[in-house]
Amino acid sequence: MSKTVLHVNFAKGFRGGERQTLLLLQELSHKGYTQTLLTRRHAELAKKVSALALENVVIIEVKKPYLLSLSLLKKADLVHAHETKAAQFAFLGHLFFKTPYIITRRVDNAIKNNGFTRAMYRYAHKTVVLSRAILEEVKKIEPRANLSIIPSAFSKLSVSPHEVEKIKERFSGQFVIGNIGELDNDHKGQYYLIEAMKELLPRYANMHLLFLGKGKDEEAYKAQASSLKNVTFEGFVSNVGDYIATFDLFVFPSLREGLGSILLDVMQAKVPIVASNAGGIPDVICHEKNGLLVAPKDVSALAEAIERLYLDKTLREQLIESAFQDVDLFSPEKMAERYAALYAEVLG
Known part of the structure; x- marks a missing residue:
């Protein structure tokens, strides 16, 4: 039995x-x-x-x-x-x-x-x-x-080529920086990402920050980003895999994180990553090997890491390939x- x-x-x-x-x-x-x-x-x-x-x-x-x-x-x-x-x-x-x-x-x-x-x-x-x-x-x-x-x-997220193309059309010509998670600054730290975008968008007008998720700080974040043109709050979506496939960069500025399993889905989708050196994230992301790590709450360091990957396509590709090899362990x-x-x- x-x-x-x-x-x-x-x-x-x-x-x-x-x-x-x-x-x-x-x-x-x-x-x-x-x-x-x-x-x-x-x-x-x-x-x-x-x-x-x-x-x-x-x-x-x-x-x-x-x-x-x-x-x-x-x-x-x-x-x-x-x-x-x-x-x-x-x-x-x-x-x-x-x-x-x-x-x-x-x-x-x-x-x-x-x-x-x-x-x-x-x-x-x-x-x-x-x-x-x-x-x-x-x-x-x-x-x-x-x-x-x-x-x-990782979750083996489904991807619809048709849906991916529709999303890409919406953000055509833009460098899409994605963030996925509950909109909760005590945990996910999106406040610092919005502040970093305030430093970057005046210099790089084609950057576009795309948030997926909802949470208690959504209205505060919208107010914080009200002066920024290229910030979209998409809310909760069921087709996360389609959105990840359109990202040029994924940024994860969490203040605490058990592991950050969404990082694994992003790695499998071959999207480069900037993340906080917090909680269990360093168990997944090795700085300069399969992503870039920055200190939590450090707006300048976060902006610098985003800018670095925006400008350096070769580095993005190196990090992507290394991360894709590593993700098989998960x-x-x-x-x-x-x-x-x-x-x-x-x-x-």
Whole structure:
């Protein structure tokens, strides 16, 4: 009888962590794993996994309070928690039913240091982190945690040549600088990118900054960029791959980042990258090898790096080729292989 891995993700929306959960489910299904996905009711993740009709994957949607569904963990051979609420749920399941669990932590922000959280990480069979930055955050509160690094995977985004051409026509003759992510300065630091564009656009009128995403700072950013002609706030789009294919440069000025999985999709699309030397980003981007890194919040350094790549096509091409070679290390298949090896430790 095959053993079951129960994946738990109670996130409401569908962001990077949920995309990675989906990719893992997909790859493990191809490997023949029997899996259950436990989500909140009407979760976007449940909808997207259901649409894939994956073999040997059962989806269970539960309503709050989630504790009323704790008995579901009794039947699992292994629980894989993909976000914080799921990790708390898995820990309680372990206390009641002795079900082994692993945690994947995807963010590098400070962790609440209390007895419950320390025990949650201490009793996990394994805590998987995406980067060295996240590893250090876990070690700060629970040095006894059993830690492994398994980075995110690129998403194999679909690209429609017809849609790409339509977008290119909109920005014809312009050097498109892309940014993708939640419009949230505390996390993504787009304020500093807009300030850098204020330095650059008077000298390079064909530069065009294109934001994909929405968030709490959208209106503040629009006000900040109101004097700039070539800045577009596109909002949320479902065809991200088509947009990336039109970028001449991708700029990622995050102030903190677990890894920055969108960087992997950009690398695979052969777009050069300027990013902050923050969080887990240096685990992906090696300065002067497959991209350029700048200090967070340093507007002048950011503007200088953008200008450098704008003017130097040869350097752009060198960084692109190196990044495209490196990104193979971050394939969904390799991510699934690493998790499969970890599951084998528990399941035998």
